[in-house]
Every structure is written in structure tokens, then in C-alpha cells.
Amino acid sequence: MKWVLRELSDYKNKPLYVSEKMDLSQDIMERYSKYVISANDKFSVDAYVFYDNGNAIVNAHVRGNIVVPSSRSLTPVDLPLDFKIDEVYVDTKAQLKKYEEEDEAAFLLDDDGVIDFDKSVADNVILQIPMHILSPDEKNGSEMPKGNDWEVISEEEYDNQKTDNKKVDPRLAKLKDLFNDSDK
Template identity: 90%
Template sequence: MKWVLKELSDYKNEPLSVSEKLDLSQDIMDRYSKYVISAKDKFDVDAYVFYDNGNAIVNAHVRGNIVVPSSRSLTPVNLPLDFKIDEVYVDTKAQLKKYEEDDEAAFLLEDDDVIDFDKSVADNIILQIPMHILSPEEKNGSKMPEGNDWEVISEEEYETQKADNKKVDPRLAKLKELFNDSDK
């Protein structure tokens, strides 16, 4: 999906309505292979593009699936996505400042005034990946990963171990009393 800002001026009264299936797998894998295992499915994108005083306002709804690594074990996890994008594209720095003050997502167009919305969709897909993502087995409490002389434990197990370490060996309890007397 690419639009030229000047051509969008025809849509002052009625927004441009676009509904497409985008194949973003190559772009996503080229730019974000560190975060995504696979993006083979096409993404359904429904967008409305408004032209307002030299600016293009894009409201879009994106649906699709990507495969990302689990944050715990790096096993592939299917991640369904369903999100909205609201962005403004401007052609001058003065207009960009106006939108930044309002905390809106605004972008300054390059010399050719072309809006490459495919790149924006790919970037927003990456923003939708949660910091912690678990496979269904990991969510259901399957065994935590472990290796040679290490293992991942739950918070409950950690608290139990911490409490066990605070308990004093009964054979050493008398020594504890000895140190209390010397402090007085």
C-alpha cells in the first residue's frame, strides 16, 4: 500500500477506503528476523485515508498471525494479531511539531511525498509482540528449562528455598544464643 500525498487531495470530502491482504513476510524477516521466526500468513488490512490541509491521516485495522520465539524456551509460538493503527503523515516540519505536541503518531514524508504504509504495518506488527510470550505448554506449567548445573524455577519455589535457607540448623541454635549475649 503506497499513496502519493498529492493524489490523496482528491479525498477531502470522502476518505479513501482500502481493504487488502498484505504479504509482509520478506520485509519482516529482512528487518526483524531477531524477533520473528515466521510471518508467512498474509495480513488483512482495512484502512481509511483522510486528506486534511496537506496531511494524510490513516486509520487502519490489521489482523494476521506471526510465529515468535517463546521468551522462556525459544520454542515457536503462534501469535494472533488484531490491532489498530492511527497515524498522520505530514510534509513540513512545522506540521510535524504540531502533532508531536498532541502526542500523536506523526511522520514527516520524504521529498517524493510517498506514504509507504506496508513498512508502517510491519513496524506496528513488531510493536505488538509482548515482552513475555509463552507456549501453551509453558502456560500450563510444564517443566521449566534446565541445563548443566542450572535450572529455571518458579517464584514460589524460589520463596520456599529462601525460607529454607533462613532456618537455623538445630545443632547450631546454641551458637546463635551465644552471639546475642556478647552483643549486650
């Protein structure tokens, strides 16, 4: 989806409504291949585009599915996505500063005044990927990954190891009190 800001001026009173199935797989895989395994599903996008005093306001609802690696074992995990995008496109730096002060997502258009909403949707897809992703087996508590001289342990196991390491060897117990007297 691409729009030219000048052409959107026809939608002052009534917004432009667009409903499309977008194939973003090539763009996502080219730009974000280290975060996404595959993005074969077409994304369903319903968008309203408003023109307001030289600015374009886009409100969109995006639904789709991508495959990402598990954060624990790197096994592929299906990740269904359903999110909203609210963005403002402006043509001057002065207008951009106004929206930045209001903490809104605002973008400065290039000299041509073209809004490339496909790239925006792809960027927002990546923003929707959580930091911690587990496969269904990992969620159900299956065995943690391990290899030669390493293993992943749970926080509970780590806490238990810390308390075990705090226990003092009985042969060295008297040395523990040695430095307490020297402080006085």
C-alpha cells in the first residue's frame, strides 16, 4: 500500500478505507531474517487514512502469522499476530516536532510525499515479536537444552545452587569469625 499525501487531501471529510491481504514475506525475510524463520502467511490489513491539515493519519488493524525461533532452543514457533497501528505522516520537520512532544508515532515523508505503508506494517510485525518465546513443549516443562559442559537451568535450580554454595565447610567455620574481632 502506497499513498501520495497530495492525493489524500480528497479525504478530509471522510477517511479512505482500505482492506487488503498483504504479502510481506519477501520484505520481512530480506530485512529481518535473523529474527524470523518464515512469514509465508498473507497479512490481513484494514486501514483508515485521514487527511488533516497537511498530515496523513493512519489507523490500521493487522492480523497474520509468522514463524520465529524459540528463545530457549531455537526451535520454530508459530506466532499469531493481531495488533493495531496508529501513525501520523507529516511533510515538515516543524510538524514532526509537534507530534514528538505528544509522544505519538510520527514520520517525516520524503520529498515525493509518498507513504510506503508496506514497510511500516513489516516494521510493526517485527515490533510485535516478544523477547521471550517458548515452543509448546518448552511451556509444558519439558527438559531444558544442554550440551558438552553446559546446560540451561531454571531460576529455582539456580537459587538452590546459590544457597548450597553459601554453606561453609565445617573445617573453615572458625575462620569466619576471625575478621569480626579485627574490626573493633
